[in-house]
Amino acid sequence: MRTPSGLAGAAIVALMLVLAVVGPPIWGDRAELIDPVAALQGVSAAHPLGTDNLGRDILARVLVAARLSLLLAALATAIGAAIGVVLGTLPSVLPRRLGRLVSSTVSALVAFPGLLLAMFTAVVAGLGARGAVLGIGVALAPAFARLTQTLAASIAGSDFVAAARMLGVSKATIVRRHVLPNIAEPLILNLTVMIGASLVGLAGMSFLGLGVQAPGYDWGRLLFDGFARIYVNPMVALGPAFMVVLAGLGFNLMGEALAKSATRSTVPKGAAPAAPAPEAGEADPEAVLEVRNLTVTFPGGVTPVREVSLTVGPGEIVGLVGESGSGKSLTAYAVGGLVPYPGVVGGGPVLLDGQDVHALPATERRKLLGTSLAMVFQDPMASLNPALKVGGQLAEVATVHQGATRAEAWQRAVDRLGHVRISEPARRARQHPHQLSGGMRQRAVIAMGLMGVPRLIIADEPTTGLDVTVQREILRLLREVTEESAAATLFISHDMAVVGSLCDRVVVMYAGRVVEELPADRLVSGAAHPYTRALVASVPDMSADRSLPLASIPGRQPGPAEVGEGCAFAERCALSTDRCTATRPPLEEHGKAHRVACWEAS
C-alpha cells in the first residue's frame, strides 16, 4: 500500500469521498442557479468551466455531481457483487449437475461484451438512473462470480473443508462458515477496483442517454450535455470527463495496491551486505571451513544467529540440528554469502581454505563461491530451471566460471551426471528437470556442485521430501562426494537419525546459538545438554523402547527478537536454576571434541 501509486490512489479516493460529502451543501445552490444571461458561455474567470444552456455554472455542477456519481457507482457495485457472490458460490452448494450448469453459464457471460449486457438490461429495466445502475451491476456480476468461484474452489479443496464434510456439516453451512469468511478479504479488495469500473461504466451509460435523466445529473450526464459543444467550448465536456477518469483511476490504483499488499511475499531476495568483521584469533591450519562468532541480524532487533563458531575439516560432514527457527539455515547461508536482504552478516571471519570470504571484493567473492561452493536444498527445483535441459544447466557452470568451451562443458556435465550414478547420463542430460524423478533431480543438483571442485558443500534438508530408499542413496552420494573432494560439508536436518547416521560431528543450535557440539556417535549416550538429550529422546528410532513414552519438550523456543539474558532454554528445562535464568552459560570444552553450553552439564 505504501507504493507511490497506492498512495496516489488513496489520496484521490479520499478527495472524492470528501467531495461527495461536502459538494452539495457548499456548491448546491450555485449549481442550480439559473442565469439566462450567462447561458452557454465558455471558460471565464466567473465560470472556470463555462456554463450550460440555462447559464448554470458547470464547475459547481461537476463538484456537486460527485455525490450522485459515486453513490450510483457504489450501488451498481453492490448489485454486481451480490449477484456475483451468489452465482459464484452456488456451484459449491447445488447438486453437481446444476452447479456445473451455473458455472458454465457464468463462463459464457464472462465472454459476453459487458457494455451490451449493461445496455440490454438498462433498456429492459427502463431508462434512467435505476436502469443504468442495474445494467452496470449485471454487467459486472459475471467477472465477480468467476473470481468468487475460483477463490471458493481453492478453499473447498482445503483440508479443513474435507474435515467438516467428514464431520457431516451441510454444504450450505460449509459455504457460510468456511468458504465465505476465507474469501471475503480478496473479494472486498476487488470491490474497490469494481467501483472504479462502474464509475466509468455509468458515465458511459449516461453519455449514451441511458443513464441519469434531467433534471438529475451525474458526471456522465454533464459529459453528455457538454459533448455537443466540445468543438466550441472543449472545457464544458473535458471537466466532467476529467473527474470520471480521475475517480476511476483512483479507485483502480488503490484497489490494486491493496490487493498487492495483501498477497505480498515477505522476504525480498538479494544478497545482504556484510558488516565489517572484527579480527579474531589465529586460524586452524587444517580446517577447510572456519567460522568465528558469526552473527546475522535483521532490522528491528531480530538476531536469528548469535556468535556461532564452527570448524569443518577436509572430507568432514558436520550436521546442524535444532528445531525450526533455531537458525540452522541462516548460519549456513551466512557462510555461503547468501543471507537474504535486509539481513546483515556480522562477526567473522569466515575462512574458506584460510581465505576470508567476506573480506574479498564482491566480484572475487562471487567467483570463489561460484566454483567452490555447492548448495543442495530440500527442493531441487530451487536450483534447477524447469525450462532448460539438465545438461545445459550443468554446463553453464563450467562455461561461466571456468571458461570452458560449450562442447567441453557439455562433456563434463554428462560425465558428472554419470558420476552421481544417474543412469544413461547422456540421455538424461538432454532432458528437462520435470522428466527426472525427485531423487534424480537431487543427484543432478549435486552433480552441478561437482562441475567445479567443491570446497564447501551446504546441504539444507536435502532428503526431507524423499523416500527412505532414495534418501539412503543421496546420503551415500554426499558422503562419497565429500570424501573424494576433501570438501567441508554442512548438513542441515531436523532428523536426528539421519544426522547421526551420516555426520562425523553434530552441532546443536537453539535460539540462534550453538548449545552443544559433539561427535555423532556420542549423540545417543554422550549428549550433555538437556536440549540435545530431549531432541534425541523425542523422536523414536528403530531401537526405541515401545513401552516407554517419548520425551517431549514443553513450551516453545524464544523468537529471534525475544532472547533474553540467561540460558535461552531455561524456560523449558527441567534442570533450570536461578543461575540459568540470570547468566548465559558459555560454550565450553567438555571432554574430547565436545563442547557444551550448560551450567548443569554432567
Add this chain to the structure above:
Amino acid sequence: MIIKGLTVRFGAFTAVDDVTLEVPEGRIVGLVGESGSGKSTLARAVSGLVPYTGEIVDGDGVQMVFQDPYASLNPRMTVGASVAEGLRRPTPADVERLLGLVSLPPQLASRYPRELSGGMRQRVAIARALGASPRLLVADEITSALDVSVQGAVLNLVRGLRAELGLSMLFISHNLAVVRYVADEIAVMREGRVVEHGPTRQVVETPAHPYTRDLLAAVPRLPAP
C-alpha cells in the same frame, strides 16, 4: 473395520489396487510405504473423500486427521468452534472435555489457530475428530509437518488415546520408526497394493517380503553407543 478389494482409479491410473485390510477393534494398524504407493489415497477412500470400488464393512464413523495442521484448521474460526464442529449440540463443557482429551487447557477455546504452535494445532485437529466419536480414526502423516520437539508429544497422545478410549486407528507414515513405535500391526504398501501385513514385531524383525526388507534396511539409525 474391514476393507475388501478396495480399488481407486484416477483416469487410467490405479492408485489403490484391490486392497484387503482389517483394522481390528481397539488396535492401531500402521501403514507404511513410499510416496506414491497409495497410502493417502487409501486413507481418503476409507474416509469417504474419494470414490472407490470394493467393499468397506463397518465403514461408518470414520474421521481423519491430516498431515498439515496449518491447512486443516479454518483460520477464521476459534479453536472452540473448530472443535465443536463434530458435535450435534455443542456446549462449552463438551469443548472443554475434548480439549482435555488432547491435553490442551480450556482457555484455548477462544483462541485462533494462528496463535497456536504446530503441535497444538494438531491436537486441536485430533480433538475435533474425536468430537464425532469415531469408530476409526485415520491419521495421515500427522507428525511429519511437526517440529522435532513436539513430535514425541503427539505420538504419546496417540498411544494414550488408544489406551484410554480404545480407539481403532489407521496410522499412516513413511517413517518406519514412528510406525513401529505406535502401531500394533504394520501393513506395507507398494504400488497400490498391500505386500505385507502382520504384527509389528514380526514385520520389523522377520520381514517376509523383499520390499519390506529393503525399506527396513534403508531406515537411518542413530549410531549405537
